[in-house]
Every structure is written in C-alpha cells, then in structure tokens.
Amino acid sequence: MGKNLMLVSSDxxxxxxxxxxxxxxxxxxxxxxxxxxxxxxLQRIRQMVEDHDVRGIITRGSWTxxxxxxxxxxxxxxxxxxxxxYRSINFLSNKGCRRIGIAIYSYTSDSSLPYGVIDCYRFxxxxxxxxxxxxxxxxxxxxxxxxxxxxxxxxxxxxxAVRLAAARGLAGHVIKLESRxxxxxxxxxxxxxxxxxxxxxxxxxxxxxxxxxxxxxxSFDSGGRLVTCNSSAIAMLQLPPEPQGxxxxxxxLPLETLLRQSANKLVSIRGTSYIMNAITSQLRGQTTHTxxxxxxxxxxxxxxxxxTQSKSNGLKAKYDFTDMIAVDSQSLQMIEVAKRYARSQGxxxxxxxxGTGKEVLASSIHNExxxxxxxxxxxxxATLSENLIESELFGYEKGAFTGASTSGKKGLxxxxxxxxxxxxxxxxxxxxxxxxxxxxxxEREIMRLGGDRVIPIDVRVLAATNRDLxxxxxxxxxxxxxxxxxxxxxxxxxxLRERTADVIxxxxxxxxxxxxxxxxxxxxxxxSVFTPLLGYEWPGNIRELExxxxxxxxxxxxxxIDQQLILSLMREKRPTASGDAVLLPVTxxxxxxxxxxxxxxxxxxxxxxxxxxxxxGISRPxxxxxxxxxxxxxxxx
Numbered sequence: 230m231g232k233n234l235m236l237v238s239s240d241x242x243x244x245x246x247x248x249x250x251x252x253x254x255x256x257x258x259x260x261x262x263x264x265x266x267x268x269x270x271l272q273r274i275r276q277m278v279e280d281h282d283v284r285g286i287i288t289r290g291s292w293t294x295x296x297x298x299x300x301x302x303x304x305x306x307x308x309x310x311x312x313x314x315y316r317s318i319n320f321l322s323n324k325g326c327r328r329i330g331i332a333i334y335s336y337t338s339d340s341s342l343p344y345g346v347i348d349c350y351r352f353x354x355x356x357x358x359x360x361x362x363x364x365x366x367x368x369x370x371x372x373x374x375x376x377x378x379x380x381x382x383x384x385x386x387x388x389x390a391v392r393l394a395a396a397r398g399l400a401g402h403v404i405k406l407e408s409r410x411x412x413x414x415x416x417x418x419x420x421x422x423x424x425x426x427x428x429x430x431x432x433x434x435x436x437x438x439x440x441x442x443x444x445x446x447x448s449f450d451s452g453g454r455l456v457t458c459n460s461s462a463i464a465m466l467q468l469p470p471e472p473q474g475x476x477x478x479x480x481x482l483p484l485e486t487l488l489r490q491s492a493n494k495l496v497s498i499r500g501t502s503y504i505m506n507a508i509t510s511q512l513r514g515q516t517t518h519t520x521x522x523x524x525x526x527x528x529x530x531x532x533x534x535x536x537t538q539s540k541s542n543g544l545k546a547k548y549d550f551t552d553m554i555a556v557d558s559q560s561l562q563m564i565e566v567a568k569r570y571a572r573s574q575g576x577x578x579x580x581x582x583x584g585t586g587k588e589v590l591a592s593s594i595h596n597e598x599x600x601x602x603x604x605x606x607x608x609x610x611a612t613l614s615e616n617l618i619e620s621e622l623f624g625y626e627k628g629a630f631t632g633a634s635t636s637g638k639k640g641l642x643x644x645x646x647x648x649x650x651x652x653x654x655x656x657x658x659x660x661x662x663x664x665x666x667x668x669x670x671x672e673r674e675i676m677r678l679g680g681d682r683v684i685p686i687d688v689r690v691l692a693a694t695n696r697d698l699x700x701x702x703x704x705x706x707x708x709x710x711x712x713x714x715x716x717x718x719x720x721x722x723x724x725l726r727e728r729t730a731d732v733i734x735x736x737x738x739x740x741x742x743x744x745x746x747x748x749x750x751x752x753x754x755x756x757s758v759f760t761p762l763l764g765y766e767w768p769g770n771i772r773e774l775e776x777x778x779x780x781x782x783x784x785x786x787x788x789x790i791d792q793q794l795i796l797s798l799m800r801e802k803r804p805t806a807s808g809d810a811v812l813l814p815v816t817x818x819x820x821x822x823x824x825x826x827x828x829x830x831x832x833x834x835x836x837x838x839x840x841x842x843x844x845x846g847i848s849r850p851x852x853x854x855x856x857x858x859x860x861x862x863x864x865x866x
C-alpha cells in the first residue's frame with residue numbers, strides 16, 4: 230500500500246521531534262499541513278485529502294477534536310506517553326519548579342465524564358496537578374483553578390494549554406514527544422488504514438460479484454429490515470433504485486414464514502413465480518437473513534438451453550483447414566479448391582484411399598462454410614447393418630419396430646438440420662437406401678420409419694469413398710443418378726506415396742501432438758533424421774504415419790530422436806508388394822546388376838543415401854563405390 234496518511238499540526242516541528250524522524254515518516258506521509266485550526270485550513274485539508282487520496286489524518290491536541298466531526302476519513306491522535314511526561318517533569322524539577330500543572334487534551338466522546346477535574350499528587354516537596362480537558366472553555370476553567378487555588382508555577386501540556394497559560398501570565402512548556410512513540414502511533418494508524426482498505430476492497434468485490442449474478446439477492450437484519458439487495462433483485466421485483474422496507478413489504482411474506490420455507494421453494498410475488506432459497510448466517514454477532522430469488526421462467530429457459538447443448542455434444546466439426554498439414558503443390562492446390570467449394574451449398578464427393586484424411590477434409594469444409602454455426606453429423610456407412618443405417622439416417626416413430634424407443638428417435642438428417650451431414654464410405658450403402666438418399670437430395674425432406682408425415686430439412690451433404698464408384702456403376706452396385714447427385718463437386722485426396730513432400734511435415738506434426746498428449750519433450754538434430762520415411766509407400770497413408778509417430782514418441786529411450794530409431798522401426802515395415810518387382814539388365818557384369826538394384830532402392834528412399842545405407846547396413850563410401858562400379862582398394866596398396 231502506498232503513502233496515504235497526512236500529518237496536520239499546530240507546530241511545524243511536531244513538538245520539537247519531527248526533524249529527527251522526517252526521513253522515516255516519508256514512507257507513510259503523502260502530505261503535511263501546519264497551522265492552528267480554522268475554517269480556511271479545513272477546506273485546504275479536504276482538498277488535499279481528495280488530491281492525494283488520503284486515507285487517514287495524523288494529528289493531536291485541538292486538531293483532533295476539530296477534525297473528528299469534519300472528515301469522513303479516520304483521525305489518529307498521537308498520544309503523549311508517560312516517558313514524555315516524566316522527562317518534562319524532570320526538566321522542570323531540575324530548574325527548581327515545585328508546583329507543576331499538567332493539562333492534556335482528552336479525545337473521548339463520553340459526555341458523562343466530570344468537568345474540569347484536577348488530580349493532585351505529591352512527591353516530597355514536588356506537587357503535580359493533572360487535568361484532561363475536552364475543549365477551550367474547559368482548559369480555561371482548569372488553568373484558572375490551578376493558578377488561583379493550587380498556586381501552580383508552571384504548565385506542562387499541549388500547545389493549546391501552554392498558549393492559554395501564557396495569556397494568564399503562567400510560564401509553560403510543551404511536552405516534547407519521543408520520536409519512537411510518534412512512529413509507533415503512525416505505524417498503528419497505517420495498519421488500521423490498511424485493514425479498512427482491505428475490508429472496503431472485499432466489500433466492493435462482494436458487491437460486484439453479487440450484482441453480476443443473475444439471481445436476486447436480498448439481505449435482511451434480525452428484525453426483517455432490508456439491509457442490502459443487488460441489481461438483479463431490483464429489476465426482478467421492480468423496486469426503486471434504493472429500496473427500503475421489511476420482508477413482508479418487499480416479498481409479501483412474514484419473516485417467520487420465510488425462515489420456514491423449504492429449499493428451492495416455488496413462490497409467487499406480485500403475480501410472478503420465483504424459485505426462492507433463504508439462508509440465515511451470523512457475522513460478528515449480527516444475524517442476517519439472505520434471500521435468493523430466481524425467475525422460474527428463466528430457469529426453464531436455461532434448462533432448455535442445457536438440454537439443447539447436451540444433444541449437440543459430438544455434433545461439432547473438430548477440424549479446420551489449419552489442421553491440414555501440406556507442402557506438396559498438389560495438396561496445396563486441392564486445399565484451395567476445397568476452400569472455394571466450402572463457400573457453396575453443393576454436395577461434394579471426396580475420393581481417397583483409406584487413411585488419407587477424408588473426415589478431416591469434410592470437417593474443414595464445414596467449418597469454412599456458411600453453415601459453420603450449425604451441427605456437423607458424421608456416419609460411416611460401412612459400420613452398421615442395412616436396417617440400422619436406415620433408422621440412423623431417417624429416424625423412427627415410437628413402436629416402429631421391435632426394440633424401438635417408446636418416444637421415437639430423430640434421425641441424423643434431422644439432427645443435421647441447418648448444418649452438414651458427412652456420409653463416409655458411401656460406396657457401402659445398400660441399393661435400396663441409395664434410392665431413399667437420392668430422394669432426400671432431390672426433395673430435401675425425409676420421413677421417419679413408421680411415420681406418416683414429411684419433415685422438411687435443410688442439410689448440406691458431403692460424401693466420401695475409397696472405392697471406384699464409376700466401376701461400381703458399371704457393375705450395377707451403385708446408382709448412376711445418385712453418383713451424379715453426389716459428385717456435383719469432386720475432391721481427391723492423394724495417397725502419401727504420391728505426395729512425399731508432405732510425409733516429413735506431417736510426421737513432425739504428429740510427433741509434437743503425441744509429445745503433448747504424453748507430457749514428453751523430445752528433440753532431433755534436424756529433419757534429415759526422418760528421411761528413411763521417404764523410402765516407404767505408406768499403404769495406410771496418414772493414419773499409418775501417425776501410428777508410427779506415436780510409436781517413436783513412446784519407444785524413444787533418450788530425449789533425442791535419432792535416425793537409428795527411425796531406421797529400426799522402418800525395417801519392420803516390409804516393402805509393399807507393388808515395389809517388390811525390380812527390372813534388372815541382363816548382363817554378365819554383376820556390378821551393373823548391383824548398381825541398377827541400388828539405384829532402384831535409392832529412388833524408393835527419395836534419393837537419401839543416408840537412409841539407404843541404414844537400410845542396407847553399409848557405409849556411405851561402400852555405397853559410393855557400388856553405385857560408381859569401382860572395386861574396393863586392395864589392402865597395402
């Protein structure tokens with residue numbers, strides 16, 4: 230907490246000791262003012278309080294009494310310590326004074342205390358006459374009695390008492406305060422101000438939170454009178470900005486009835502239904518009754534929203550085009566075309582081998598389309614039987630078949646309303662369902678199994694296949710009219726063997742993903758350690774590549790991924806059948822045959838001689854000699 234205390238005093242030296250501690254006070258004081266109490270100085274103090282964000286006033290004597298009823302911030306008097314009094318008495322006693330009057334301001338607000346009391350103490354020939362006064366009139370009365378009755382010779386006290394004594398011809402001495410007591414008083418004031426600031430901050434925070442919540446909150450004291458309420462309660466009950474009243478006036482319920490209410494009680498207040506809870510608490514010995522109100526209609530709307538969102542769980546597209554890692558020019562061109570198609574409403578047929586990422590592409594198209602806020606529903610047509618696919622796609626009415634839900638069920642086309650439905654492995658759809666799907670695409674309406682009403686739908690269809698649908702049309706296993714409905718727009722995902730430039734970037738992306746999932750941190754020298762990946766045709770495509778990346782992450786025994794680990798895992802993958810046949814020249818020169826074979830292998834490894842050496846278990850010089858047809862150098866030559 231910064232400087233937020235202000236010093237106000239009638240004496241610029243603060244009774245003679247301020248210069249000795251000025252440096253230490255600097256960390257607490259943001260302003261100082263010296264002079265006698267007056268209306269003009271009061272106005273200056275108020276302005277300084279506002280300008281410097283003063284949280285407390287340090288002062289004493291008449292200033293304390295003057296300011297206590299004039300300011301909204303606390304006033305902290307620096308009180309005289311016994312040591313200060315003893316030291317001053319000793320000073321006067323050494324000068325030969327034997328009758329000493331001590332007059333000190335009293336800061337108590339108790340008006341029942343006796344007026345002008347003087348206590349007398351004798352120590353040998355030393356007489357002390359002590360009085361605590363509460364104002365100018367009282368000190369004048371006290372000084373007159375000390376002078377006329379007790380024949381005091383000297384006055385000790387605050388500045389005000391010494392000044393009034395001088396006006397009566399009495400010598401006076403201002404009690405000088407010890408520096409450490411001034412610091413103690415100021416540090417205590419700082420502590421109290423800090424506590425107050427913390428409490429105000431907590432109170433503001435509580436008020437802010439209370440006003441942010443949608444529930445109406447009203448707090449009543451033990452007698453049922455309103456203490457506070459939040460903005461939601463004011464709006465709900467249509468109360469004035471600063472409401473007043475008791476429980477019965479505001480809620481229409483006696484306090485006793487309110488406290489007997491069960492939890493989540495439905496009550497009617499001025500014709501509106503509310504869900505009400507009442508809580509009684511004790512804080513600092515005070516009883517508080519807090520009432521929480523929720524608009525019943527609002528609760529029903531929230532419940533409906535939760536149900537709707539719960540139904541939509543799993544109907545969101547998980548991927549977008551940023552998830553599609555591509556470097557290959559053909560891949561980049563396909564992605565650009567897909568983005569253009571995404572902005573249309575036409576059906577799209579996606580072709581690609583198993584594992585090429587057809588669902589990722591379909592999900593990305595949905596998230597790039599005008600339907601991105603709607604549901605994304607996916608179905609793999611190869612995973613369900615014919616009967617189940619029909620009920621999943623079109624839904625059914627209650628009692629439509631044995632085992633059907635008694636309340637019926639929405640189909641995927643209904644769930645995808647105003648969104649996108651993705652039909653993967655469309656080539657596996659039975660012929661009779663192909664006809665129904667064609668009708669949906671033509672009419673944009675469906676009928677549930679066992680139903681008798683037509684349900685209009687607004688759905689965009691994306692389909693995918695790894696089969697040759699044109700050949701299936703020729704074989705009669707796929708409807709030609711459906712094909713041309715689906716293939717309004719076409720996209721083809723190339724297999725990895727035809728876009729080797731994407732292999733290493735994809736692999737590194739999968740490595741990073743699995744390192745995050747497994748909370749591991751691995752590194753590699755550079756991308757060249759992954760060149761053995763280029764010598765494999767990846768029949769499982771991206772799915773197979775990701776599986777290998779996960780194995781690398783899990784099997785890496787060191788923090789570093791090196792080429793040796795990649796090579797060892799790649800040796801487990803035999804060359805594909807399409808690559809087993811190698812055309813070799815017919816010649817009696819075995820070196821020519823060997824060179825042709827090595828050149829074929831080198832092409833498979835994408836030209837990486839390091840990868841090829843690792844695959845064959847030979848050194849680079851040996852590979853260089855074999856490729857160049859030279860014989861090894863004899864030993865000793």
